[in-house]
Amino acid sequence: MVREGAGWRDIPRGGLILSPGNAARYVTGDWRTFRPTWHPERCIQCFLCWVYCPDAAIEVKDGKVAGVDYKHCKGCGICATECPDKAHALTMERDEGERGVEV
Amino acid sequence: MAQTETKAGRFTARGPKGRPAGRVALTGNEAVALAxxxxxxxxxAAYPITPQTDIVQYFSSFVADGRVATxxxxxxxxxxxxxxxxxxxxAGARxxxxxxxxxxxxxxxxxxxAAGSRLPIVMPVVNxxxxxxxxxHCDHSDAMGARDSAWIQLWSEDAQEAYDNVIQAVRIAExxxxHLPVMVCLDGFxxxxxxMNLEVLxxxxxxxxxxxxxxxxxxxxxxxPITVGPLDLYDFYFEHKRQQAEAMRAAAPVIREVAEDYETVSGRRYGDFDAYRLEDAHTAVVVLGSAAGTARFVVDELRRDGRRVGLLKPRVFRPFPGLELADALAGLDAVAVLDRSDSFSTMGGPLFAETRAALYQxxxxxANRKDSGPSSGSGPGNGRPLPITVNFIYGLGGRDIDPGDMRAVFSRLARVVETGDTGDVVNYLGVRE
Amino acid sequence: MASLREMAAAPQLFAPGHRMCAGCGAPVVMRQVLSVAKKPVVVSCATGCLEVATTIYPYTAWRCSFIHNAFENSAATMSGVEAAYRSLKRQGKLKGEMLFLAVGGDGGTYDIGLQSLSGMLERGHRVVYLCYDNGAYMNTGIQRSSATPRGADTTTTPAGTESAGKRQPRKDLLAIVAAHHIPYAAQGSPSHWRDLTRKAEKAFEAGGPAFLNLLAPCPRGWRYDTAQTIELTRLAVETCFWPLLEIEHGRCKITYRPKQKKPLTDFLKAQGRFKHLFKDENKHLLEELQNEVDDNWKDLESRCGEPG
Known part of the structure; x- marks a missing residue:
C-alpha cells in the first residue's frame, strides 16, 4: 500500500496498484445520512439485501447475513426497500451519529 | 499471396551463431518485418496504412505460415x-x-x-x-507530433539502421x-x-x-492481481510524471549500453548520433533520417574540394542527447539544422529548436560554471562563441532533397561565416517561391 | 444456477470502499456478474463513473486484475489482453483458464466505444462485454447519449419551452451487437438477479464474444430517491420498457414476460427526468412513448415467437 505523501522514488511506476481491493480500507460510511438497522430476529436469510447492495456492505458470516458494514454503508436504503415485507428486517433511521464512523 | 511468399522466402537469414547471416537485398519495410x-x-496488433502496409502484410504471412508464435x-x-x-x-506480453x-x-x-502506464511497446513508424x-509521402510531421509523448524515438538513415534499431528497441524498452515505449522511425518510401543490401543477423x-x-x-x-490505469489526482499524478521524466533520463545510458552489446553481435556501432567528418569542420548540417545520406555524399564531395564541412545525424531524438550534441557542434562556425517538418511556431522546426536549446544550455x-574548477569549459570550442545556427525546413510531403539542395545549404553556411550575417534564420529549402 | 447464499460464499471480487454514489446501479450489476465468475477474471473498464470511482489512486476496489485505458477503447484493450492470453498460453507460458470482462457505460459503449466494440465482436475474441446502461453521460453531469430514452431531460437536452427533452429514441444496441452473429447477447436487469446472473454465466461460457446490456439506474441523473434503484429497474421490466431477452446463436428469446404489463407511466413518473412529460402540453408524448414501447414489444414477440 502506497503511503500518503510518498515521493516519486517510493511508489510503483506508472500508477500501478499492487494491493488488490485495498479500497476496503477506505471509509465511505461517513457519507451516510440515514442508517439501516438490521433486526436479526426478523431476518429470513433471503440475501436480497446482499445481492442488491451497491456497496458490498451487507456482512455475511458463516453463510448467513450477519449485519451491516457501517464502515462502508452509504445509507442508500436499497436494502430496506428490497427486504421482503413479510420480514421487514432492515429499517432506515436518520443517522444520529457523528459524521465520523461507527463500526 | 505468391509475391509475399517469394519475398518471405528472402527473409530466411541463416548463418553460424554469432556471425552476421550475410547480405540480403531488402526494402526498409521488409527489413523491419524481418526484425x-x-x-x-x-x-x-496493427492496421494498414501507406507506407507502413507492407510490414503488416509481411508479418501476416509469417503468422499464416506458422513461422512465429505471435x-x-x-x-x-x-x-x-x-x-x-x-x-x-x-498482460505481460511483448x-x-x-x-x-x-x-x-x-x-x-x-x-x-502507453508511456504513462510505462509499457515497453516497440513501434516502427514509417514516416x-x-x-x-x-x-x-515522407516527412517527419507524424513522429514529431508525438515528440512529447514520452516515447523514446530512434531514427534511421536506411534499411540497415531501421533493422538494427528495431532489434535494439526491444532491449531498451524493457x-x-x-520501461518506456520506443518508436523506430524510418522515412516513408x-x-x-x-x-538495399544489408547485413542481417x-x-x-x-x-x-x-x-x-x-x-x-x-x-x-x-x-x-493488479490495477492498471487508475484515476490519479493532484496527490500522486505529478510523482508519476516525475518518474517518467526520470525513466527518459535513465534511457540515455541504456541506449548506449544496448548499442555496445549490439555491436558485439553485429559488428555495427551506433551512437546517440553520428558525427561525420565533424572534428575539424567549420560548418555542418544536422539532419535526421534518409537525408543524412545525401548530406554525407555532399560532405565527401566538398571535402575533396578542401572545404571543411561535416554532418551530425541524430539517431536518438528522445531522449534528446542535447549536451553531447552541443559539445560536438560547439567548435563550429555555423550550423544548418534541417527539419523535415515545421512546428509552425515561426521559430523553426523541432530539431532546430532542440539543437538551439542545447547549444544555449x-x-x-x-558561464555558470566559470569559477567552479578545472572541469569547467573543457569541451571543444571552449572560449569561442557558439556557432551561428540557421534552420532549413525541407522535403515536406515527400519533396525530394538532392545533392544540389545540400550544396546550397553549405554555400549559405559559408556565406554566413564569411559575412557574419545570419540572414533569415528559418528558411524553406526546395519550395517554389 | 447458484443461489444467493452460494454467490455470497464465493470470493467477492468487487470490494467495498469504492466511491460510486449512494444507490448507484452500476456496482450492483458488477457485483452480480462477478459473483458468477468461476475462473480468475480480468476486467477492463472504459473511462466513466465506474472506472473513476473504483480506482482513485492509491486505492482500487478490484480484487481481480483491472485495466483502464481510455474512454472509447475498453473492447480494444481487452482484445489485446485476450490476445496476450492466447499467445502466452499457446507458448506454454501460462497455465489455467481465465475470463475476460470488458466494461463500459452507455456513453463508452453506444457512442464513443461503438467501433472498438464492433471490432472486438467481429474478430471473435473470447471476451464478455458488459454495458452498464444508465442512459446518459452521468460522469460528466448527465448529458444525453444515444442510449438516453426519448423525452428524458438531460443537461444537453433540457426540457424547455421549445423542447420536451431528448427527441430521438434509444439506439437499439442489442440489435447492432446481434448483427455481428456472436454466440451470445442478452439484456438484463439487476432487479431480476436470477435472470441476470444466469445470463452472465452463459456469457462467460459462450466460447466467443458475448454481450450483456444491463440496466443501471443513476439516482442523480434519473432524479429519484436512492432507495428506489432496484424498484425502478423492476418497473422498467414490468412496463416492457427494458425487456429481458437473450439472443443465443441468433435465436432470440424473451426470458421474462410480465404477468400484467404495467403502464409505462409507472416507470416514468417515478423519475424527475420525465417530470415535464406529465404537463398537459406534453400528454401526447406520453401516449407516443407508450406506443413505442408497445410496438417494440410486439416486434420482439414476433422475432422471438410465442412463449414456449
Missing part, C-alpha cells in the same frame, strides 16, 4: 491497434505495432497512455506527412530502469520501399539478443 519475425513478439490482432483502426497493444503489454502519419495521429491519445492536404542471434521478456507484473497473474552552463 519483427526474429523478435517474435507475443502480440502484434497472436496477430487485425484491429479495425490505429486507435484500437495502440489500445490492444497497451492491453497486451499490460507487444508491437507499426503505423504511419494519420494512423499515428489517431493513436495520439493512447501513445500517452509520412500528416494531412491536410492528404499526402502519402530495461527495468526505462525513401527507406520503406527502396531496396541469424534468427538465433536476434532471439538471444532480445532474450525472453519477464514482466514484473501482469494482468494474467491471478496470484497477484551548454553556453549558459559554461
Amino acid at each position: 519483427m519475425r526474429q523478435i517474435e513478439p507475443d502480440v502484434v 497472436e496477430f490482432v487485425t484491429v479495425e483502426s490505429e486507435h484500437s491497434a495502440m489500445s490492444a497493444t497497451v492491453g497486451a503489454a499490460a 507487444a508491437m505495432t507499426a503505423t504511419s502519419a494519420n494512423g499515428l495521429a489517431l493513436m495520439w491519445e493512447v501513445l500517452y497512455i 509520412r506527412a500528416l494531412s491536410a492536404p492528404i499526402n502519402i 530495461h527495468p530502469d526505462v 525513401i527507406i520503406s520501399h527502396a531496396l 541469424p534468427d538465433e542471434v536476434v532471439k538471444d539478443f532480445v532474450g525472453s521478456y519477464r514482466p514484473d507484473s501482469s494482468l494474467l497473474d491471478p496470484e497477484r 551548454r553556453a549558459v552552463g559554461r
Whole structure:
C-alpha cells in the first residue's frame, strides 16, 4: 500500500496498484445520512439485501447475513426497500451519529 | 499471396551463431518485418496504412505460415491497434505495432497512455506527412507530433539502421530502469520501399539478443492481481510524471549500453548520433533520417574540394542527447539544422529548436560554471562563441532533397561565416517561391 | 444456477470502499456478474463513473486484475489482453483458464466505444462485454447519449419551452451487437438477479464474444430517491420498457414476460427526468412513448415467437 505523501522514488511506476481491493480500507460510511438497522430476529436469510447492495456492505458470516458494514454503508436504503415485507428486517433511521464512523 | 511468399522466402537469414547471416537485398519495410519475425513478439496488433502496409502484410504471412508464435490482432483502426497493444503489454506480453502519419495521429491519445502506464511497446513508424492536404509521402510531421509523448524515438538513415534499431528497441524498452515505449522511425518510401543490401543477423542471434521478456507484473497473474490505469489526482499524478521524466533520463545510458552489446553481435556501432567528418569542420548540417545520406555524399564531395564541412545525424531524438550534441557542434562556425517538418511556431522546426536549446544550455552552463574548477569549459570550442545556427525546413510531403539542395545549404553556411550575417534564420529549402 | 447464499460464499471480487454514489446501479450489476465468475477474471473498464470511482489512486476496489485505458477503447484493450492470453498460453507460458470482462457505460459503449466494440465482436475474441446502461453521460453531469430514452431531460437536452427533452429514441444496441452473429447477447436487469446472473454465466461460457446490456439506474441523473434503484429497474421490466431477452446463436428469446404489463407511466413518473412529460402540453408524448414501447414489444414477440 502506497503511503500518503510518498515521493516519486517510493511508489510503483506508472500508477500501478499492487494491493488488490485495498479500497476496503477506505471509509465511505461517513457519507451516510440515514442508517439501516438490521433486526436479526426478523431476518429470513433471503440475501436480497446482499445481492442488491451497491456497496458490498451487507456482512455475511458463516453463510448467513450477519449485519451491516457501517464502515462502508452509504445509507442508500436499497436494502430496506428490497427486504421482503413479510420480514421487514432492515429499517432506515436518520443517522444520529457523528459524521465520523461507527463500526 | 505468391509475391509475399517469394519475398518471405528472402527473409530466411541463416548463418553460424554469432556471425552476421550475410547480405540480403531488402526494402526498409521488409527489413523491419524481418526484425519483427526474429523478435517474435507475443502480440502484434496493427492496421494498414501507406507506407507502413507492407510490414503488416509481411508479418501476416509469417503468422499464416506458422513461422512465429505471435497472436496477430487485425484491429479495425490505429486507435484500437495502440489500445490492444497497451492491453497486451499490460498482460505481460511483448507487444508491437507499426503505423504511419494519420494512423499515428489517431493513436495520439493512447501513445500517452502507453508511456504513462510505462509499457515497453516497440513501434516502427514509417514516416509520412500528416494531412491536410492528404499526402502519402515522407516527412517527419507524424513522429514529431508525438515528440512529447514520452516515447523514446530512434531514427534511421536506411534499411540497415531501421533493422538494427528495431532489434535494439526491444532491449531498451524493457530495461527495468526505462520501461518506456520506443518508436523506430524510418522515412516513408525513401527507406520503406527502396531496396538495399544489408547485413542481417541469424534468427538465433536476434532471439538471444532480445532474450525472453519477464514482466514484473501482469494482468494474467491471478496470484497477484493488479490495477492498471487508475484515476490519479493532484496527490500522486505529478510523482508519476516525475518518474517518467526520470525513466527518459535513465534511457540515455541504456541506449548506449544496448548499442555496445549490439555491436558485439553485429559488428555495427551506433551512437546517440553520428558525427561525420565533424572534428575539424567549420560548418555542418544536422539532419535526421534518409537525408543524412545525401548530406554525407555532399560532405565527401566538398571535402575533396578542401572545404571543411561535416554532418551530425541524430539517431536518438528522445531522449534528446542535447549536451553531447552541443559539445560536438560547439567548435563550429555555423550550423544548418534541417527539419523535415515545421512546428509552425515561426521559430523553426523541432530539431532546430532542440539543437538551439542545447547549444544555449551548454553556453549558459559554461558561464555558470566559470569559477567552479578545472572541469569547467573543457569541451571543444571552449572560449569561442557558439556557432551561428540557421534552420532549413525541407522535403515536406515527400519533396525530394538532392545533392544540389545540400550544396546550397553549405554555400549559405559559408556565406554566413564569411559575412557574419545570419540572414533569415528559418528558411524553406526546395519550395517554389 | 447458484443461489444467493452460494454467490455470497464465493470470493467477492468487487470490494467495498469504492466511491460510486449512494444507490448507484452500476456496482450492483458488477457485483452480480462477478459473483458468477468461476475462473480468475480480468476486467477492463472504459473511462466513466465506474472506472473513476473504483480506482482513485492509491486505492482500487478490484480484487481481480483491472485495466483502464481510455474512454472509447475498453473492447480494444481487452482484445489485446485476450490476445496476450492466447499467445502466452499457446507458448506454454501460462497455465489455467481465465475470463475476460470488458466494461463500459452507455456513453463508452453506444457512442464513443461503438467501433472498438464492433471490432472486438467481429474478430471473435473470447471476451464478455458488459454495458452498464444508465442512459446518459452521468460522469460528466448527465448529458444525453444515444442510449438516453426519448423525452428524458438531460443537461444537453433540457426540457424547455421549445423542447420536451431528448427527441430521438434509444439506439437499439442489442440489435447492432446481434448483427455481428456472436454466440451470445442478452439484456438484463439487476432487479431480476436470477435472470441476470444466469445470463452472465452463459456469457462467460459462450466460447466467443458475448454481450450483456444491463440496466443501471443513476439516482442523480434519473432524479429519484436512492432507495428506489432496484424498484425502478423492476418497473422498467414490468412496463416492457427494458425487456429481458437473450439472443443465443441468433435465436432470440424473451426470458421474462410480465404477468400484467404495467403502464409505462409507472416507470416514468417515478423519475424527475420525465417530470415535464406529465404537463398537459406534453400528454401526447406520453401516449407516443407508450406506443413505442408497445410496438417494440410486439416486434420482439414476433422475432422471438410465442412463449414456449
